[in-house]
Amino acid sequence: MKDRATMTHHERIAPLAELQANVSVPFAQARAMPRSVYLSQDFLDIENRDIFGKEWLCAGRASALAKPGDYLTMEIAGKPVIVVRDRDMTLRAFSNVCMHRMSTLLQGSGNTRAIVCPYHAWTYSLDGSLRGTMAMEQNEGFCKDHYKLPTFRCEEWLGWIMVSINPDIEPAAQKFAHLGKLVERYGMENYVQAFSETMEWDTNWKILAENFMESYHVPICHRKTIGPQVSLDEVELEEGHPTYNYHCSLKGEENYLALAHPDNTRLEGEDRRRTYIISLYPGLFISLSPGYFWYLSLYPIAPGKVQVVYGGGLAPEFIADGKSAEHFAALKSLLDEVNEEDKGCTEKVFNGLRGGLAEPGHLSHLERPNYDFAKYIASKLTA
Numbered sequence: 001m002k003d004r005a006t007m008t009h010h011e012r013i014a015p016l017a018e019l020q021a022n023v024s025v026p027f028a029q030a031r032a033m034p035r036s037v038y039l040s041q042d043f044l045d046i047e048n049r050d051i052f053g054k055e056w057l058c059a060g061r062a063s064a065l066a067k068p069g070d071y072l073t074m075e076i077a078g079k080p081v082i083v084v085r086d087r088d089m090t091l092r093a094f095s096n097v098c099m100h101r102m103s104t105l106l107q108g109s110g111n112t113r114a115i116v117c118p119y120h121a122w123t124y125s126l127d128g129s130l131r132g133t134m135a136m137e138q139n140e141g142f143c144k145d146h147y148k149l150p151t152f153r154c155e156e157w158l159g160w161i162m163v164s165i166n167p168d169i170e171p172a173a174q175k176f177a178h179l180g181k182l183v184e185r186y187g188m189e190n191y192v193q194a195f196s197e198t199m200e201w202d203t204n205w206k207i208l209a210e211n212f213m214e215s216y217h218v219p220i221c222h223r224k225t226i227g228p229q230v231s232l233d234e235v236e237l238e239e240g241h242p243t244y245n246y247h248c249s250l251k252g253e254e255n256y257l258a259l260a261h262p263d264n265t266r267l268e269g270e271d272r273r274r275t276y277i278i279s280l281y282p283g284l285f286i287s288l289s290p291g292y293f294w295y296l297s298l299y300p301i302a303p304g305k306v307q308v309v310y311g312g313g314l315a316p317e318f319i320a321d322g323k324s325a326e327h328f329a330a331l332k333s334l335l336d337e338v339n340e341e342d343k344g345c346t347e348k349v350f351n352g353l354r355g356g357l358a359e360p361g362h363l364s365h366l367e368r369p370n371y372d373f374a375k376y377i378a379s380k381l382t383a
């Protein structure tokens with residue numbers, strides 16, 4: 001492979017041209033995305049600029065930042081970001097970079113009364129304004145009131161914390177109104193998170209996304225866990241929407257947590273065993289069952305590395321029935337196993353496509369969401 005420094009602009013954007021050609025055929029003839037879009041650093045740079053830098057990304061469930069001072073940190077398109085619950089209970093997102101000599105401020109997640117820079121202790125309030133400094137009174141140009149951490153968009157939507165570094169983005173509730181309506185009867189905003197963990201997988205973020213959005217792999221990759229509960233004949237597919245895609249599967253009696261609890265009066269008929277598998281572009285992937293939910297929120301780190309926030313929890317009826325600890329334990333061990341199986345499958349795909357011994361094959365009709373996702377990616381990127 002050629003050194004990036006000596007590549008021409010045309011060579012750098014070649015993966016984008018390949019992707020555009022790939023999605024220009026109708027679904028009935030579609031193939032998987034070209035190898036280059038998973039391997040190229042230049043392509044990831046374009047994705048960061050045009051997708052992760054422009055869209056809403058999920059920072060987890062709002063219930064994880066329940067108290068004033070609860071915070072988490074994340075990186076969006078290379079920019080360090082803090083999300084914090086302010087004293088007035090507002091969720092705020094701002095730059096995680098000190099305005100003195102530009103150290104990052106907070107790390108990981110936790111609770112804090114103020115944001116204190118670990119370098120020279122410039123101290124910011126939970127609304128991002130500079131509250132205190134040491135030994136700055138001799139600098140004539142310095143005025144504390146002129147410093148405030150730049151803010152980013154942050155909104156709560158159906159219990160999710162949505163963050164965007166794009167100041168002009170449409171409000172999340174508006175942008176995702178179509179999906180909100182589709183799953184309204186599930187009451188996802190009332191589902192209770194039981195766990196969330198952050199991990200890194202050795203694969204491209206899109207391979208993980210694509211794995212989530214098709215159930216074609218479920219009977220095989222998950223044959224030791226949920227595979228036997230999913231019948232491919234019962235998978236319900238819809239054409240994608242510009243902001244998300246989804247498909248549904250009907251769960252059998254074996255997984256009682258996937259079914260509506262007897263006290264759940266919101267859902268009727270087949271909905272009581274219908275799981276929605278939702279891919280909210282670009283990085284939030286939700287499996288929403290009548291009894292539980294789990295999700296992955298993805299951020300690319302490198303072409304072959306993705307950060308994964310993995311979380312899940314129960315519908316309120318399963319929390320209220322007195323056996324919630326038992327339900328949590330059963331759910332967590334099942335989901336951990338499923339996730340481990342997905343990790344294995346998606347890391348194998350990245351390993352496999354690296355060597356160039358195969359080219360993308362045709363898609364099954366069960367991979368309709370993958371085609372819609374490829375079209376979404378192609379539509380957002382510019383040369």
Ligand code: FES
Nearest residue numbers: 098100101117120
């Ligand atoms: S870099 Fe933050 S106080 Fe100096």
Ligand SMILES: [Fe+2]
Nearest residue numbers: 211218221342
């Ligand atoms: Fe899977």
